[in-house]
């Protein structure tokens with residue numbers, strides 16, 4: 001089959017899927033009376049503790065109990081992979097999940113004769129005391145040895161994600177980081193991905209599509225890669241599965257899956273879902289106050305520091321440069337922080353193991369966000385530092401987009417893409433090169449920014465991200481430190497204000 005025919009077949013299958021889902025919706029509306037009522041608990045779609053569906057379910061995922069309704073198409077989710085910490089049960093009558101519990105939850109105490117207690121419990125107790133003594137001794141001996149590696153890094157680098165209600169994403173995190181692995185085993189990822197119900201398309205582009213899906217009653221994001229961009233799927237899957245990337249400012253990975261559908265390959269990447277969408281979408285309809293702006297900028301810088309930093313420990317990671325940082329590849333979280341997405345173009349570097357892996361993706365970064373040395377092709381492609389420096393250029397542009405939407409003295413600007421005033425939409429490589437390298441033009445900074453302590457510092461950072469010479473630019477760590485200091489000063493001045501009042 002030619003590429004054209006494959007595209008046409010893919011389009012036809014998408015069309016058929018759309019018609020099918022439309023018919024389904026109509027049928028569903030008609031058969032509302034046939035549906036069951038179920039108890040719901042701990043799902044964000046739950047209203048008044050009841051829901052309506054084709055079957056009722058109870059699930060237990062690593063201690064988190066969820067009750068709710070599944071539609072027929074979600075039936076598969078009643079059969080979860082048999083791994084510790086996962087349990088699911090479905091039933092088919094009104095409110096039948098009211099009394100459902102996990103096996104062992106409601107077991108009565110079995111009768112145990114005294115002789116058995118003497119034979120089993122006493123030796124067990126002795127064993128326990130012995131083990132505690134040995135562990136104590138080992139810990140004491142270890143504490144006398146000098147500490148290695150871990151102390152070389154700031155503790156925040158190794159912190160687990162925090163804040164907000166636990167989601168299934170967080171539960172997966174716990175699952176995956178409790179051992180030495182970097183994610184769920186491949187087979188589990190596959191099983192999970194195939195139990196996801198796609199709900200609505202939330203994004204579409206050259207890369208493919210992003211859907212909101214549900215798994216066990218919780219929302220997940222499913223990025224479906226276009227066949228042209230399979231190298232990005234391979235790269236992102238490889239990085240998420242081999243590098244310990246859990247960080248509150250990096251999009252949380254759940255699973256990757258490759259399937260064959262109508263003789264074409266479907267590539268899925270399942271991640272945490274963020275209902276506020278991309279930073280680009282968010283900035284179209286929202287404005288910020290200076291504190292909100294600082295929180296966002298600091299979170300993006302923190303995500304970038306985590307990527308750029310090599311961590312030397314058993315749970316460590318190589319350094320990673322993103323190479324396509326932009327507001328469309330950053331997601332906004334409910335807590336006002338952001339997380340960085342799309343590692344399809346990333347390069348990996350380990351100084352300790354002396355390797356640089358630039359991958360083999362034919363894709364290049366987004367032209368609008370390209371640094372001067374990329375546009376004039378003077379970038380040193382064999383030096384990892386070069387890629388970090390191009391990320392910093394793009395970071396400056398993202399900070400600029402955020403500050404435009406920040407209200408200072410009652411003034412705010414409309415959302416615009418960087419260089420909106422000097423290049424057309426979808427600019428060519430040559431158009432960008434003329435502006436950035438020949439004219440050495442930089443985005444304008446509005447006067448209001450200079451009248452506010454937070455915004456004037458961010459304006460200074462931006463300028464230092466846009467030096468023509470890559471080595472003169474700030475590092476992500478420097479940007480983060482400056483912003484973190486601003487944030488602390490902010491906190492202490494509000495504390496002082498509270499005390500004065």
Ligand code: ADE
Nearest residue numbers: 203210221272273274277
């Ligand atoms: N758009 C792209 N990725 C997304 C995600 N993970 N959550 C919500 N919207 C998205």
